[in-house]
Amino acid sequence: xxxxxxxxxxxxxxxxxxERDPAVCVFGExxxxxxxxxxxxxxxxxxxxxxxxxxxxxQAFTSFATGAAIAGSRPVVEFQIPALLFxxxxxxxxxxxxxxxxxxxxxxxxxxxxxxxxxxxxxxxxQHSDRPYSLLAHVGVKTVVPATPSDAYGLLVNAIxxxxxxxxxxxxxxxxxxxxxxxxxxxxxPLGVGRVHRPGTDVTVxxxxxxxxxxxxVADELAGTVSVEVFDPRTLYPFDWTGxxxxxxxxxxxxxxxxxxxxxxxxxxxxxxxxxEMRLIAPPxxxxxxxxxxxxxxxxLGLALQxxxxxxxxAIETVAKAQ
Amino acid sequence: xxxxxxxxxxxxxxxxxxxxxxxxxxASRARDPVAIQGARVxxxxxxxxxxxxxxxxxxxxxxxxxxxxxxxxxxxxHLYAGGLRGRxxxx
Numbered sequence: 402x403x404x405x406x407x408x409x410x411x412x413x414x415x416x417x418x419x420e421r422d423p424a425v426c427v428f429g430e431x432x433x434x435x436x437x438x439x440x441x442x443x444x445x446x447x448x449x450x451x452x453x454x455x456x457x458x459x460q461a462f463t464s465f466a467t468g469a470a471i472a473g474s475r476p477v478v479e480f481q482i483p484a485l486l487f488x489x490x491x492x493x494x495x496x497x498x499x500x501x502x503x504x505x506x507x508x509x510x511x512x513x514x515x516x517x518x519x520x521x522x523x524x525x526x527x528q529h530s531d532r533p534y535s536l537l538a539h540v541g542v543k544t545v546v547p548a549t550p551s552d553a554y555g556l557l558v559n560a561i562x563x564x565x566x567x568x569x570x571x572x573x574x575x576x577x578x579x580x581x582x583x584x585x586x587x588x589x590x591p592l593g594v595g596r597v598h599r600p601g602t603d604v605t606v607x608x609x610x611x612x613x614x615x616x617x618x619v620a621d622e623l624a625g626t627v628s629v630e631v632f633d634p635r636t637l638y639p640f641d642w643t644g645x646x647x648x649x650x651x652x653x654x655x656x657x658x659x660x661x662x663x664x665x666x667x668x669x670x671x672x673x674x675x676x677x678e679m680r681l682i683a684p685p686x687x688x689x690x691x692x693x694x695x696x697x698x699x700x701x702l703g704l705a706l707q708x709x710x711x712x713x714x715x716a717i718e719t720v721a722k723a724q
Numbered sequence: 725x726x727x728x729x730x731x732x733x734x735x736x737x738x739x740x741x742x743x744x745x746x747x748x749x750x751a752s753r754a755r756d757p758v759a760i761q762g763a764r765v766x767x768x769x770x771x772x773x774x775x776x777x778x779x780x781x782x783x784x785x786x787x788x789x790x791x792x793x794x795x796x797x798x799x800x801x802h803l804y805a806g807g808l809r810g811r812x813x814x815x
Contacts, residue, residue, distance in 0.1 A: 431743070695803055705799045
């Protein structure tokens with residue numbers, strides 16, 4: 402079967418939706434020359450009326466997208482790094498997210514914010530390596546973190562079709578991934594539905610984004626001793642609590658691996674909800690970045706602050722044994 | 725208004741994408757405040773300042789290259805002025 406890369410999957414989803422719906426347009430910095438590779442070919446194919454390069458003024462063009470969406474467009478806004486979300490938090494969390502309620506449902510704001518490379522790439526240091534998906538989930542903005550190329554395709558298609566704002570994080574650790582797929586079988590993936598990548602009976606591991614690959618590798622390592630189920634929520638808000646509860650009915654034991662800072666990260670929300678509402682026969686654990694982590698430039702220091710396979714393995718073994 | 729003459733990051737240095745005209749860059753060069761202000765400083769003073777800065781940068785580079793690799797335990801050193809330490813990523 403043909404090989405589909407993660408970046409190419411986002412590109413295919415964007416072009417397919419632009420082809421299907423003339424209201425879909427793309428705003429961002431350097432999207433004409435496709436610095437992030439996600440918009441490759443779109444300017445030539447759809448023209449400068451629908452693929453619009455923006456000045457280095459994120460707050461202005463994020464608001465521009467809100468207005469365009471209210472007026473009937475369906476903008477996709479690309480940010481090259483997730484730290485730009487801090488800059489436009491007002492525009493997303495306090496404006497775009499609230500207009501539907503504040504107008505009694507008269508106004509919809511169907512904007513997709515696309516982060517094609519979130520989290521750490523080696524040496525990108527303090528101001529380029531954050532992964533603020535938990536913040537968006539916290540305020541209630543629909544938030545998706547696809548791990549695989551076909552999920553990236555399917556979730557971006559549905560993010561664009563959503564009538565609400567949606568943020569899609571493409572993890573830097575996943576964008577180099579490739580997958581054998583039948584292009585004809587690529588399909589929209591519903592928001593809010595998780596995916597079991599590997600069934601198991603002893604411990605459920607919830608892995609967010611690129612950490613799905615680490616969870617699968619650790620599950621392989623432990624295959625002789627612990628049967629690990631790898632659950633990929635795919636969407637962080639709304640979260641697939643039903644899917645998680647079904648997994649915990651089978652295993653009763655939970656480990657979360659989440660590349661958020663620990664305090665108020667989505668991993669904490671998953672543990673809390675499981676503890677309140679689901680079947681747990683042992684105390685759960687999470688593997689995260691430390692509290693308030695700021696990734697240093699030096700490679701070893703940056704790696705030391707990100708969730709590691711060895712930490713996940715230890716957490717699984719501990720939870721598997723706990724009474 | 726400020727203006728950036730050089731590429732923003734390493735990819736741009738390699739790929740050299742063209743997103744502005746030579747005329748636009750030249751027009752900004754003509755009003756480069758660093759060049760204009762620099763021309764107001766006597767040449768001897770300016771050379772001395774330049775040398776001091778080059779020397780400082782050289783020493784910073786040598787310090788970095790001759791220092792031992794930093795250890796992971798110090799990855800969050802200096803995050804807070806008072807030395808607050810949050811929790812690690814596992815418990």
